[in-house]
Amino acid sequence: MGKFIVIGERIHCISPVIRKALSERDPGPILRRAKEQIEAGAQYIDVNIGPAESDGEELMQWIVKLLQENFDNVPLSLDTVNSKAIEAGLKVYDRSKGKPIINSANAGDRITNIDMAAEYDAIVLALCSKEGIPADNDERMLYCQEMLERGMSLGMDPMDMWFDPLFLVIKGMQDKQTEVLEAINLISQMGLNTTGGLSNVSNGMPKHIRPIMDSAMIAMAMQCGLTSAIANPCDQRLMETIKSCDIIKNNTLYADSYLEL
Amino acid sequence: MPFKRTPQTFNSSIKTVKIGTGDHAVELGGATTFPFYTFDSQSNWVPKIGVEVSDLGVGHWPAGIREYYDCAGSVAEIARKASQVKGADFVCLHFEGADPNGHDRSAEECVQIACEVAEAVEVPLVIAGSKNTEKDAHLFEKIARALHGRNALFLSAKEENYKAVGAAVGLAYGHKVGAESSVDINLAKQLNILLNQLGVSTESIVMDPGSAAAGYGFEYLVSTMDRVRSAALSQNDAMLQMPIITPVSFETWNVKESVLPEEDMPQWGPAEERGVHMEVVTAVACLASGSDAVILRHPRSIETVSSLIRALLG
Numbered sequence: 001m002g003k004f005i006v007i008g009e010r011i012h013c014i015s016p017v018i019r020k021a022l023s024e025r026d027p028g029p030i031l032r033r034a035k036e037q038i039e040a041g042a043q044y045i046d047v048n049i050g051p052a053e054s055d056g057e058e059l060m061q062w063i064v065k066l067l068q069e070n071f072d073n074v075p076l077s078l079d080t081v082n083s084k085a086i087e088a089g090l091k092v093y094d095r096s097k098g099k100p101i102i103n104s105a106n107a108g109d110r111i112t113n114i115d116m117a118a119e120y121d122a123i124v125l126a127l128c129s130k131e132g133i134p135a136d137n138d139e140r141m142l143y144c145q146e147m148l149e150r151g152m153s154l155g156m157d158p159m160d161m162w163f164d165p166l167f168l169v170i171k172g173m174q175d176k177q178t179e180v181l182e183a184i185n186l187i188s189q190m191g192l193n194t195t196g197g198l199s200n201v202s203n204g205m206p207k208h209i210r211p212i213m214d215s216a217m218i219a220m221a222m223q224c225g226l227t228s229a230i231a232n233p234c235d236q237r238l239m240e241t242i243k244s245c246d247i248i249k250n251n252t253l254y255a256d257s258y259l260e261l
Numbered sequence: 262m263p264f265k266r267t268p269q270t271f272n273s274s275i276k277t278v279k280i281g282t283g284d285h286a287v288e289l290g291g292a293t294t295f296p297f298y299t300f301d302s303q304s305n306w307v308p309k310i311g312v313e314v315s316d317l318g319v320g321h322w323p324a325g326i327r328e329y330y331d332c333a334g335s336v337a338e339i340a341r342k343a344s345q346v347k348g349a350d351f352v353c354l355h356f357e358g359a360d361p362n363g364h365d366r367s368a369e370e371c372v373q374i375a376c377e378v379a380e381a382v383e384v385p386l387v388i389a390g391s392k393n394t395e396k397d398a399h400l401f402e403k404i405a406r407a408l409h410g411r412n413a414l415f416l417s418a419k420e421e422n423y424k425a426v427g428a429a430v431g432l433a434y435g436h437k438v439g440a441e442s443s444v445d446i447n448l449a450k451q452l453n454i455l456l457n458q459l460g461v462s463t464e465s466i467v468m469d470p471g472s473a474a475a476g477y478g479f480e481y482l483v484s485t486m487d488r489v490r491s492a493a494l495s496q497n498d499a500m501l502q503m504p505i506i507t508p509v510s511f512e513t514w515n516v517k518e519s520v521l522p523e524e525d526m527p528q529w530g531p532a533e534e535r536g537v538h539m540e541v542v543t544a545v546a547c548l549a550s551g552s553d554a555v556i557l558r559h560p561r562s563i564e565t566v567s568s569l570i571r572a573l574l575g
Binding site for chain 2: 002003251252253254255256257260261
């Protein structure tokens with residue numbers, strides 16, 4: 001197995017700084033956030049431009065080119081519910097450093113994003129849900145199968161479908177956490193890649209608690225087979241945990257300076 | 262069911278490190294598959310062979326070697342003849358005599374010899390030290406300065422002296438730095454990281470993850486090299502993607518199989534034959550485990566190993 005993959009989550013329209021920069025096409029704040037995430041060890045950068053209904057296509061192309069030109073064609077995850085904007089981004093994407101990620105498809109109305117991934121030879125994050133949160137793991141696995149079959153029937157390499165069991169917020173859904181871990185285990189046993197929005201887990205917790213909870217969750221999820229996550233690479237505790245788990249899982253070779261790499 | 266062949270390919274490769282200058286420069290590394298796995302993917306990888314030359318001359322070496330270097334008096338003259346051995350890609354000037362517990366040759370004398378050798382040969386130079394980490398750090402600094410512009414490879418920086426050696430050889434005078442660890446895969450990676458953090462680029466480092474003669478803890482060495490190459494390619498570990506050099510002759514000509522005279526061991530046959538066999542067998546096993554270059558002593562070993570490489574890689 002390869003190293004765990006961190007998709008940096010910090011270019012997100014929910015942040016006021018980024019939202020303003022997106023609407024004003026101001027490269028400064030976007031480049032700063034990309035730089036700090038790459039330096040912190042993110043292999044992919046997620047770009048969430050929001051629904052961007054009026055100008056999504058132009059906006060996605062602008063940000064894809066901006067980031068790839070400034071950071072040696074850093075691989076990106078194109079994150080919006082606006083499929084047209086994703087497709088526009090794919091058209092200008094340079095894949096010399098890695099395939100683009102489509103974030104995301106599901107088993108419901110966004111299942112056609114799998115078709116787009118097949119057409120553009122992209123990786124797709126496949127949410128194991130149809131509408132809202134799946135009731136249980138039977139439902140999760142059903143959606144997983146549906147999406148897998150659709151991708152494979154279109155000629156996709158199953159390893160390019162990264163299945164997301166949906167991480168759930170602990171404050172409110174504490175009793176569901178082990179089920180999510182079991183889902184990761186079930187999907188991993190099929191030899192498939194998995195991913196998820198890790199920060200959901202600690203949503204609403206005090207700021208100083210979040211890195212602790214996220215780190216504990218990632219360690220347990222990696223033991224269940226999780227191969228990537230959309231997470232905050234600037235969280236030092238989290239990155240140290242991931243690097244240590246990669247050593248324990250024999251994904252990377254130990255050296256005394258492994259945390260500095 | 263018919264056999265379906267699935268080539269094992271990687272999205273990674275071993276870095277290429279250039280030693281020497283101009284038309285005579287040689288590239289070490291560049292592998293994209295496991296050694297000699299030409300059935301997985303075509304590549305331009307060809308392992309290289311260096312000829313060992315000692316600052317002590319050839320007087321203490323077997324008759325066959327002395328015969329080849331017949332008439333060659335000075336170390337520079339020996340080196341010139343060494344560079345003409347069939348199958349040789351570079352010359353390794355080994356300062357055995359610099360060892361403080363042996364001849365303790367001064368750095369100044371060594372510099373003079375190095376300069377004379379550099380003058381006499383056009384092929385790339387590899388400078389090997391005395392194995393004394395303190396002396397080598399001092400010696401390498403002086404020789405690196407004197408050979409500035411020759412793009413030589415220095416064997417080696419170790420955990421104890423990597424700062425001094427890396428700074429002088431790699432940073433100040435732009436030579437290539439050997440990173441030697443003693444058959445410890447984690448330390449091999451760590452030393453590469455430390456040299457890299459010092460500022461030596463990954464394209465300027467050649468690893469020596471240890472050496473041993475066949476039969477002398479050799480399986481341990483082979484398994485270490487196998488794992489280094491495997492992590493470099495399959496895990497795309499940039500801190501293990503440096504080419505590997507193995508000074509085979511430094512080990513094989515010291516073991517009893519190569520040294521004991523025929524009078525003491527009549528059933529073993531002539532000592533020199535055994536020495537050549539030990540050198541060839543060890544070198545070939547190293548190449549099969551990931552060495553991108555081997556250093557050999559006997560002209561016959563060099564010819565044998567070189568023809569084997571040509572036969573396998575066409």
